[in-house]
Every structure is written in structure tokens, then in C-alpha cells.
Amino acid sequence: MVSLMSSDANEFTNGDDAADDPPKPVRSENPPRFIIIGAGSRGSRYAETIDANGHGIVASVAEPVVYKRESLGKRHIWGENGKSAEGQAFEDWRGFLDYEQRRRQRVAAGDQDVPEGVDGAFICVLDEMHREVVVGLSPLGLHIMCEKPLACSMDDCLAMYRAILPHQSSRIFSIGHVLRYSPHNMMLRELLVQDKVIGAISSVVHTEPIGWWHFTHSYVRGNWRNANTTGPSLLTKSCHDVDLLLWLLCSPEKAGQGEPHLPESISSTGGLQLYKRNRKPPAAGSATNCIKCPLGDSGCKYSAKNVYLSSKHRGPGTNNTKWPIDILVHDIEDYATHEEREAALTKVLEEDYDENTPESEIRSSNWFGRCVFESDNNVCDDQMVTVTWPETTSTTSADGITHPAKRATIHMVSQTVKQCDRYSHFYGENGEVHADSSEIVVQDFTTGQTRTIRPRIEDSGHGGGDLGLARQFVSAVDMVKNHGWEAERAQNEFVGCTLEEVVRSHGVVFAAEEARLGRKVVDWRSWWEETVEKKLRR
Numbered sequence: 001m002v003s004l005m006s007s008d009a010n011e012f013t014n015g016d017d018a019a020d021d022p023p024k025p026v027r028s029e030n031p032p033r034f035i036i037i038g039a040g041s042r043g044s045r046y047a048e049t050i051d052a053n054g055h056g057i058v059a060s061v062a063e064p065v066v067y068k069r070e071s072l073g074k075r076h077i078w079g080e081n082g083k084s085a086e087g088q089a090f091e092d093w094r095g096f097l098d099y100e101q102r103r104r105q106r107v108a109a110g111d112q113d114v115p116e117g118v119d120g121a122f123i124c125v126l127d128e129m130h131r132e133v134v135v136g137l138s139p140l141g142l143h144i145m146c147e148k149p150l151a152c153s154m155d156d157c158l159a160m161y162r163a164i165l166p167h168q169s170s171r172i173f174s175i176g177h178v179l180r181y182s183p184h185n186m187m188l189r190e191l192l193v194q195d196k197v198i199g200a201i202s203s204v205v206h207t208e209p210i211g212w213w214h215f216t217h218s219y220v221r222g223n224w225r226n227a228n229t230t231g232p233s234l235l236t237k238s239c240h241d242v243d244l245l246l247w248l249l250c251s252p253e254k255a256g257q258g259e260p261h262l263p264e265s266i267s268s269t270g271g272l273q274l275y276k277r278n279r280k281p282p283a284a285g286s287a288t289n290c291i292k293c294p295l296g297d298s299g300c301k302y303s304a305k306n307v308y309l310s311s312k313h314r315g316p317g318t319n320n321t322k323w324p325i326d327i328l329v330h331d332i333e334d335y336a337t338h339e340e341r342e343a344a345l346t347k348v349l350e351e352d353y354d355e356n357t358p359e360s361e362i363r364s365s366n367w368f369g370r371c372v373f374e375s376d377n378n379v380c381d382d383q384m385v386t387v388t389w390p391e392t393t394s395t396t397s398a399d400g401i402t403h404p405a406k407r408a409t410i411h412m413v414s415q416t417v418k419q420c421d422r423y424s425h426f427y428g429e430n431g432e433v434h435a436d437s438s439e440i441v442v443q444d445f446t447t448g449q450t451r452t453i454r455p456r457i458e459d460s461g462h463g464g465g466d467l468g469l470a471r472q473f474v475s476a477v478d479m480v481k482n483h484g485w486e487a488e489r490a491q492n493e494f495v496g497c498t499l500e501e502v503v504r505s506h507g508v509v510f511a512a513e514e515a516r517l518g519r520k521v522v523d524w525r526s527w528w529e530e531t532v533e534k535k536l537r538r
Helices: 041-053 066-076 093-108 127-140 154-167 183-194 212-220 239-249 304-308 338-349 359-364 461-482 487-495 499-518 524-537
Strands: 003-006 010-014 033-037 057-062 120-123 143-146 173-175 201-209 265-271 382-389 401-403 406-413 423-428 431-435 440-444 450-454
Touching: 033 041, 033 093, 041 057, 041 066, 041 120, 041 461, 057 066, 057 093, 093 127, 120 127, 127 143, 127 154, 143 461, 154 499, 154 524, 173 461, 173 487, 173 499, 183 239, 183 431, 183 440, 183 461, 201 239, 212 304, 239 382, 239 406, 239 499, 265 499, 265 524, 304 338, 382 499, 461 487, 499 524
Parallel strands: 010 450, 033 057, 033 120, 120 143, 143 173, 201 406
Antiparallel strands: 003 010, 201 423, 265 382, 382 406, 423 431, 431 440, 440 450
16 A cells, blocks of 8 residues: 655655555465576576565576585575485586476376476576577476576577477566566556656656676676677666666557557667776786785775775675675685685685686686776676657547657666666656656646655565566466466566567667667668568578
């Protein structure tokens, strides 16, 4: 229940005063069972949300790192004092695939002593592995939730589309675009798309502030620093921002019903501006590692010692053993004292490479102690994308206009105090809406009134988006498995996103990169025909 206070000039809706969280879905007698493939940060997070939602079961895990596999298993499958049973733990997805194929053969042969299988999989491996896992598992016909991005190239996205499409009549597919599922953004869409509180939207300015030290962790020193290994930062960091805007500006009001308002053109500018050698402080000299840098931890805000060892951020001085600390040392919780944890982290930070280190070794590892001006990173640290939509006309509408023209600008920027606390400004024919991560402000031109709405924050993960995505996907699978729903109906009503929408939003990202690199404006329809439709017809 939401409390409401009104005056002549202002209406204030405070979701923080909501009395109760929404009730958990009723658990079916035979709840859907899932395997988590990839037990890193995202896999562990989805396992937590499945348990928290309470109407699905984490039944198995596939993960090559023993500590990660055992940690997730103990927390969500076999318990702290138990051991994994048959079908509960695998070293990788191929081991699971082999086992599951043999398990099904045993069932078909009439074997009565066969463990129950799984209904679906959460794919949470590295981005560059998504294609091989989803395509490789496609013969099993599982319900699939794939972490974002779908893949690192448009061709890989299309390969996955071809693998998933034959199962769409009976299986659910979801993508880790968690921004769609936070109470904040669901309320934003209700206001803009369903209630049309500012009428037709003319333009949008959307910013994703990554955070200066967060960017260095993930996109200068970490997994997503090199586009040749994974993908551009617009894809790996902001593909769900692009998806969010397409959901608000392009998708039909109801998933699977009606035609989308397709873009007209896409342009982009941006590049690697700060984290490169010519921006290195001269006083740092030839040092390539923060532990040995003459500037010291007090002379550079990017010092790995500042980021990972001090209490200024999220180092052991804050008693934090979660992200980003557990990315450096997976078993950090097993170290009993602060001193032991600091020593383990320091050992990782001292790791470095030089001109004699093989390129393959450099690319295959993370270097969290590396100077941010001496890394092999090449992804944008500042980028803007502009998407335009044409006015479309129809003889059936009263004014002849089906969709008015509009445009949106997306700004992905690393040098910010805010860390992933997105904010947007929507300009419409009848008013304006400003939304940040905590509130939505609606200003009405006609009445002069301003409403401030603070949607309930259901969970810390992406404002409740992690919890919401897992709940909706598991619920959709449950409706298909236990309640006789057609997959298409469950897909549309619970996931609220079609496979075509997933591919389209990734297409916009890749078209934007083509525009940026080619310094041109991309015509969307021509690009889609050439890059997607022609290839799908082959």
C-alpha cells in the first residue's frame, strides 16, 4: 500500500512508506528446478534471488573454480555440512550436457533410480562464452535465462537466435536486462507508456554514470577492458540501458501485441579519453604496478592500494568481503583476520606483466594492481549515442499520426561520483519527467502541478531488478510446467520481452558502434536488413 499526500501544487507519493513487500508466489507442488552455469558474482546473485523468491529450486551448479562451485552448492543446494549428490555439481557446462543426455537415456530405458533433472538454466559464464553455452545446450530444450549481453557480436547473437527459436513454442527465454524489472522502472513505464502522463514523448536524455573507480576495476583492469576479448563497453556495461530506452520508446505497450516503433537513425561519438599512457602522471615514471609506483597510495586516486586495501572504498578496512574484493580473492571469507586478508589481496595486486609476457596470458588474466595508464584496455570511457525515430502515419488514427517523431541520447560516462545510479529526463508534449535511481518527478504543463514519486526499493540489486527478473522468469517457467500455460503467453505476461526485442536492442548497440567507428549516421532499416534479415534468410 502506498501513502499519498496532496496539496494544490504538489502531490507526493512515498513508496518508502509501503507497509509490506509483495507476497511470495504460491509454491507449486513440483516447483521448477534450475542449474546455475557460472558461479561468479551474477550466478551467485541469481541463486540468492531464486531462494528469496521461494517458488523455484536451485538444483545444480556448473563451475570450473572449485571454491566457487562448492560455495554456491553449500549455500543453495546440499547445505553447509553436506556433499554434492549425483547431478548436483559439474566442472563445466559440457559436463552437465553429457550427464543430462545420459540421464535422459536412462529414463527412456526405464531405469527407476534416476535423479530428477532440471527445467531451466541460468547462463552466467563470461560474455564471450554465451554463444557456445546457449547453442551447445539447445538440444536439451531447457528454459533459458542468459545474463547480459546476449553475445559479443551480432553474428553470435544471430547464432543464438537460431538455436533458441525452435523451442519458443514450448520454452521461456529471458535475458539479464534487469533494469526492466525494478519497481522504479516498472513505475516509470506505467507513467510514460500506459498513463501517458506527459503525452507523446519528444526526446530523452539518459545518463549512465559508471563511477570513476568502478570503471577502472571492471573496464581498465578487469574482465571487460578489451573489446577484442569481450566487446565494447557500450555492450558490456550499457546494453541494458539501451534496452531500457527501447522498452520505453519502441516496444508495444503489451509484449507480443502490436508493432514496435522502429528507429530511423543511429549515431555515436566517444572513445578512450583518460585511461591511456599519454595521460599518465610524469611522477609515476616507468612504474606499471601500483604497489611499486613512486607516487605511492597517497599520490594517485587510482592506486590499487587505495581502491582495494584502504577503508576509503570497499577494501578489508571496511570489513567488506563481497564485490569487488571477492573478485580478486575468491575465498577471501576463509581468511580469519584483517591482516591475512590484506596479505592475500596484496599478493594479487603485486602480479604484473612486461614485454616478455605472452599476449595470450595478458588477455586471459585480470591485473588489478596494474597502473590504469599502462593497461591493455581499449574500450570507451566516455560515449554518447543518439537514436531517432520517424513520425509514422496511419489512416485509422484520428489525427493520422500513429507514432510522433522522437529522439534519445544515451551518455555512458566513467568519470563520475555516482556509481551506476542512472538518471533520465523525458520531454513530452504535455510535461516533463525526471527520473533518477530513487524518485520520479512529473511536471504537468497544463495544471502546473508537480508530483514526486518514490517507488519502493525491493532489493539492493539494481533497485530490485535482480530479484524481479529472477521472479518473473521462474514464475513463467512454473506456469508452463505446472499450470498448463502456453509458453508464448507466459513469456509475454511474466517476462514481458520477446526474443525479437532482445536481438533488436543488441542490434542498436552494434549499429551504434559501427556509427562511432565509421564516424557516420547509420540508417536503421538498411542496417537491419543487411546485418540481420539477410543472414537469417540464408
